[in-house]
Amino acid sequence: MVASAPTVSQEPARPVPARRRRSSIERRRTRAALLFLLPAFSVLGVFVFWPMISALITSFTNDRYLDTVDWVGFANYQRLLDDDRFWTALENTAVYTLVTAPVSVLLALGLALLLNQRLPARGLLRAAIFLPWVISLGISAIAWSALIDPQIGMLTSWLSSLGISIGDGLRDPSVAMPAVMLVGIWRNVGFFMVMYLAGLQQIPQHLKEAALLDGASSAQRFRHVTWPLLANTTMFVVVIAAIFAFQAFDQIYVMTGGGPFFQTETLVMLIYGTAVLDYDLGYATAISWVLVAIVLTLSLAQVRFFGKRAVEY
């Protein structure tokens, strides 16, 4: 398998300058190190590092799989400014993130606090809540779309017996977005909960006991002991939650395909459509750089925000 990987010319151990000639053992070790790195970094070089550079170049061209590719400067980025479909996708992504990230993080924290006590069947419950994260989101989205289907949907019929109608199901603009958000939250809560459980286990027991001896109520213990000491975990979970949300694709592709009327089209769906369906590579890479810029800025801002609140203990 390794042999069939494309090899990129990578220099073997370079000759060492005479003035600081190293021992032959050290030269041998350098050569060994480069050989160890070669398989992985050939693959990463061709399929990760080079594409990262290439993406930047392509975003300044009008590459459409035609024979001629012209340098167009910032034209792709300017086109974004007047593209309603792009702004709709950006808004959808922002709304999706602003709802799913906080809701799933809060649910995860709550469940982790509850599961961090002596409960019967604790391991089983933890595994059950985590399970959605292990299975294919594309396939569980098939189950979810059937559950809210107007004809065979179990949830649809439960809701209608309560007098709530969800109309045309996923074809209804007011249902589609909440539905894909629900599935996104359903999938990630267990994952974030496991992160929080690990964070809770790291809190030294004597701190909680000290607060207990001082007569702090459970709300006070959470507010003044647990929550500040979870700051690092919260930072990590919130950053990951926002990144996951900004990259939402699978359940949206399966459940709504971005519709109805682009109401659930996210940035990643737009990139996929522009590159794979419209063959508009220059424009698609320009959109992906905007996505990258947003994700990096947001992550850095979150790290700074929570970094100030982190507590050493």
Add this chain to the structure above:
Amino acid sequence: MSTLTAPPTAASPAPAPTAKPRPRLSVGTLLSLFVVSAAAVVALLPLVWLLTASIRTQGDLTGNPSTIIPSEVTLQNYVDIWSMIPFGRQFLNTTIFALTVACVSVVIDSMAAYALARFRFRGRTFVFVALIASLLVPIQVTFVPVYNLLVDLGWINTLHGLIIPRIADAFGIFFLRQFFLAMPRDLEDAARIDGAGEFQIFRRIMFPLAGPALVTIFIFNLVNNWNDLLWPLMVMPDQDTTTLPAGLSMFRGQYTVDYGPLMAGATLALIPMIIAFIVVQRRFIESIATTGIK
């Protein structure tokens, strides 16, 4: 520093380390148990529904949508799905793809990780910074150029096009590097004095010692690639050769009316990962948890 081998306490409830008789359930505990159980029911509901829907008839599904219990049991859906889409081929492709990537990546990720953790050579810092940069930049940025490259190579709709770009991953290298850094040097040094070659030292000593971390990366890659949707949609847009998540989502787009076979196919596609999860459940959850601890 992340603790890679989670202490056993991570799984058991913190309060009292000594063995005690089962505590009486207080009102608070019962309430917590109720809320957590409700969450577990919500987590499992779509999967249980999927399982029972796969053995129901179309008439039963449309006639009694409000129940999860079949009025009659049929296995016809499991027969039909094989003829409605190239299910066997898709199942085989998914298995080959996920297993090959998981096996190969464990080997070449650990080799690279070992070199970065244990050898000093010119350009090591540069290599490491490039690795971290590729971890920080979202995958979507490489999406278009990689697609473009695969088109140029003629690798679209091929199994090697699906596999090769995935067999090394920056996260795996980074994770395993941390593991190797924490290992004592004595064993290697002893072997080196005994005249063992560098590759022998890696293969005979370091690789076996890295077992627990390798299992984690193996499972990570197995699950991620088995479940992936966007990558096979891009590389394998042809329904005859694609993987299960992509194939089933294409099938759903075509015939939304045939619910039973769709649910049977979805159930079969989920079963391998659910079994894998049940087998390694505890270690998998704990290793995921420790990736978040700094």
